[in-house]
Amino acid sequence: MKKLVKKIGVITSGGDAPGMNAAIRSVVRTCAFYNVTCVGFNRGYAGIIEGDYQIMDARSVRGIINKGGTILKTARSKAFRTVEGRKKANQKLQEIGIDSLVVIGGDGSFTGALILNQEFNFPVMGIPGTIDNDIFGTTHTIGYDTALNTVVEVIDKIRDTASSHNRLFFVEVMGRDVGHIALNAGVAGGAEEILIPEEDLGLDRLLESLKRSKKSGRSSSIVVVSEGDKIGKNVFELKDYVEKNMTEYEVRVSVLGHMQRGGSPSCFDRVLASRMGVKAVESLLDGKTNYMVGLKNDIIQLTPLNQAIKGKSEINMELLRVSDIMTT
Ligand code: ATP
Helix, strand or coil: CCCCCCEEEEEECCCCCCCHHHHHHHHHHHHHHCCCEEEEECCHHHHHHHCCEEEECHHHHCCCCCCCCCCCCCCCCCHHHCHHHHHHHHHHHHHHCCCEEEEEECHHHHHHHHHHHHHHCCCEEEEEECCCCCCCCCCCCECHHHHHHHHHHHHHHHHHHHHHHCEEEEEEECCCCCCHHHHHHHHHCCCCEEECCCCCCCHHHHHHHHHHHHHCCCCCEEEEEECCCCCCCCHHHHHHHHHHHCCCCEEEEEECHHHHHCCCCCHHHHHHHHHHHHHHHHHHHCCCCCEEEEEECCEEEEEEHHHHHHCCCCCCHHHHHHHHHHCC
């Protein structure tokens, strides 16, 4: 028989992403809709261990759908990685009377949730919130679309200065394991080359491509580099290498860094977060546990958490081809 769910906890954990607030709002309001108490823990798993929380009603989340970051704060809790820490977390959850936990975060946060479930049989549900889009089981994670738009806006600005000075810019974007941001923002920003972890372009081909681009009469070049690209050199080493081998270029580097995490979430991320929050709470009320909600074929669907953690988020190979054709 299904256990009646009366109190749901929610955390944001790992790296912050724009749209996390919209997801919190959705979880809180869906709980209110079903007359379930919602408890927001501050600073992810750390807040659970320390009993740092507040009861959240529908009005407590007003005015946050358009705000970047997360009102619940996020953290990387070392203590939760230990059995002792998780024991404490489970004790706190029991004391407060939490029946189920919604975890908004990335695959690390989901791993923690799954272990909590395995050790204490605690019901958990994941909502993917991370700008890298590196989660299996969803075509989009919350924050990815906003980050993409931020990056494209910056590339457009860099293009203005690059073409005024006849410069080559290496623009480093986030994406340690997957090149979604680099690939999409590179195509949208008209980059001459895109370096991503999934593809080993090699330095020779990079030089060849830049030479071709120069010959074709381009006044500026932008190379978008994912922070985890396979060439194995950081952007500053790439700059030195190209400057040495292509003296006709003045090369500059722009590392976009944390600005990619900030800003007001896009319409897409707000809608996605709202849909995912509803599905997460309704699934828990339905007695489901150990799943992640995700977007597939424009439908919000569940993927078992272990698959979401183990699976690999693949880049769109067709987009790679489009990118190659666009840079001719
Ligand atoms: P992002 O993709 O933005 O980095 P993430 O959720 O993958 O987000 P992590 O730092 O990997 O971020 O994980 C967040 C938190 O989840 C950790 O600080 C820790 O508390 C918990 N966690 C991660 N991995 C484990 C694990 N193997 N066992 C227990 N807890 C874990």
